[in-house]
Amino acid sequence: MELSLTGATLGYGRADPVLAEVSFEIQPGRLLAVTGPSGAGKTTLLSALAGLLAPRSGSVTVDGAPLAGRDQAVAAGIVLIPQDNGLAPILTAQENLQVVLIARGRIPAEARRDTAIALDKLGLSGQADQLVEELSGGQQQRTAIARGLALGGTVLLADEVTSELDAGNRQRVLELLRAEADRGAAVVLATHDPEAAAACDTEIRLSEGRAAELRNGRAAEMRDGRAAEGRAAEGRAAEGRAAAPGRDNGTSART
Ligand SMILES: Nc1ncnc2c1ncn2[C@@H]1O[C@H](COP(=O)(O)OP(=O)(O)OP(=O)(O)O)[C@@H](O)[C@H]1O
Numbered sequence: 001m002e003l004s005l006t007g008a009t010l011g012y013g014r015a016d017p018v019l020a021e022v023s024f025e026i027q028p029g030r031l032l033a034v035t036g037p038s039g040a041g042k043t044t045l046l047s048a049l050a051g052l053l054a055p056r057s058g059s060v061t062v063d064g065a066p067l068a069g070r071d072q073a074v075a076a077g078i079v080l081i082p083q084d085n086g087l088a089p090i091l092t093a094q095e096n097l098q099v100v101l102i103a104r105g106r107i108p109a110e111a112r113r114d115t116a117i118a119l120d121k122l123g124l125s126g127q128a129d130q131l132v133e134e135l136s137g138g139q140q141q142r143t144a145i146a147r148g149l150a151l152g153g154t155v156l157l158a159d160e161v162t163s164e165l166d167a168g169n170r171q172r173v174l175e176l177l178r179a180e181a182d183r184g185a186a187v188v189l190a191t192h193d194p195e196a197a198a199a200c201d202t203e204i205r206l207s208e209g210r211a212a213e214l215r216n217g218r219a220a221e222m223r224d225g226r227a228a229e230g231r232a233a234e235g236r237a238a239e240g241r242a243a244a245p246g247r248d249n250g251t252s253a254r255t
């Protein structure tokens with residue numbers, strides 16, 4: 001399954017767009033970091049990829065066809081771990097996983113098994129029966145990650161999932177995200193954390209409405225075809241494809 005943004009302009013209501021003409025491809029088997037200052041549009045970008053926000057212009061496509069909305073995104077296996085966790089506070093940790101797994105069609109016995117496996121991966125077996133509202137912030141964050149992992153998506157959109165974690169748990173989560181990529185998922189991690197970004201294969205930085213692809217700590221702004229060709233000549237980029245020429249005020253990057 002191929003998920004792409006093509007010349008996508010994203011925004012809310014009548015306000016100026018948050019991001020203008022962003023183009024890139026989400027690749028299976030890879031970890032992509034989306035970075036940028038608070039308010040730069042990381043969550044907005046993930047919302048569009050999750051089918052929650054329709055682009056004003058341009059498109060988000062799944063296998064070349066425009067993504068119609070959240071239902072289609074769910075059907076395509078696009079899993080979002082939201083920045084605010086999105087957990088039901090008056091359910092237990094395990095209930096939060098089970099209801100979602102059952103809603104997605106798993107039989108109860110499978111849902112229980114997969115819930116136990118996912119909570120264990122996040123070190124939460126001891127918290128399975130605790131109400132979410134009684135969990136610490138980091139435990140809640142790990143519960144939301146467990147829920148995302150249990151869904152076993154083709155695309156995993158993880159929004160600031162390490163922000164409340166200690167170093168050990170952050171490392172654990174980064175390893176779990178890598179394992180998701182290794183089983184073939186495309187993983188997108190929105191993060192403020194330079195170390196988390198450094199653990200990803202590719203970084204796209206959002207700033208002032210634009211997206212720029214960073215590799216090996218070096219920025220390569222993808223504003224025109226020449227920039228794409230120049231970057232393609234640089235060793236590691238050989239695995240990517242040449243980007244289509246962008247417009248003057250646009251941005252384009254391949255992951
Ligand atoms: N639902 C909404 N309605 C209107 N404006 C919004 C909405 N959500 C976000 N915005 C605006 O869009 C811009 C980008 O917000 P977004 O949440 O995407 O940033 P972010 O990069 O995820 O920030 P953070 O690092 O703080 O999570 C901000 O100016 C924000 O005020």
Ligand SMILES: [Mg+2]
Nearest residue numbers: 042043044083
């Ligand atoms: Mg955000």
